Amino acid sequence: MAGAVADVFGFHALQLGLPELDALAANRMPHRWLATDTPHERATFVTDFTALPFPSNSLDLVVLPHALELSADPHTALSEVARVLVPEGRVVICGFNPVSLWGFRQQRAHLYRRLGMNRLFLPQKGEFIGYLRCRDWLRLLSFEIEEGHFGCYRPALLSASWLQRYAWMDKAGARWWPFFGSVYGLVAVKRVRGMTLLNPGWTAPRILANAPVSVANSAGSHRAGLQNFSQEEDED
Secondary structure (H helix, E strand, O other): OHHHHHOOOOOEEEEEOOOOOOOOOOOOOOEEEEEEOOOOOOOOEEOOOOOOOOOOOOEEEEEEEOOOOOOOOHHHHHHHHHHHEEEEEEEEEEEEOOOOHHHHHHHHHHHHHHOOOOOOOOOOOOOOOOHHHHHHHHHHOOEEEEEEEEEOOOOOOOOHHHHHHOOHHHHHHHHHOHHHOOEEEEEEEEOOOOOOOOOOOOOOOOOOOOOOOOOOEEOHHHHHHHHHHHHHHHHO
């Protein structure tokens, strides 16, 4: 994911979900935020992913590391991403592949839970969204797929020693059965027909000044940073 965001340029970047991963660490945009749907110490603010507190056409990059599959309404969440992205803005999506060894183990684990046996390997919340299904959603929202990759062909094992024994499967899988990787990544560009991009003669917009009521909570230190950002633009 670091390689997918490193060369994306602009002013404003947003990561939705998975605060344990700093998906924007390799990006060089001046304003980068982390939004979660539950309070977390690293979160810039807490919000509903289906009602993002940003104006339309205001963000240059949105990264969703497993955010769609953990969302109660993934299609609406993706529509919100399309709304807030500027034309030619990029979305980077990472998800679990249901047609994989990890997907098979998760399906089997759900069966065990119905039988009273708690053996879930991955989070219970949400459902896997297939690679082709995700591509279809993006196309319906006027995105153009820029690149897509699969990875992680080893079985879903908890033992580090056993994972090391199956390390050969990552190279073999990428060559012989590439679409069965347990994790996939997609990079897509928002296209707007009939629009010609010009070099902007204006400064970066104040995008969080009038945030709607969907923002439920904020981390104090990050909130202060956002306020300073708004004050600087007022002075400009």
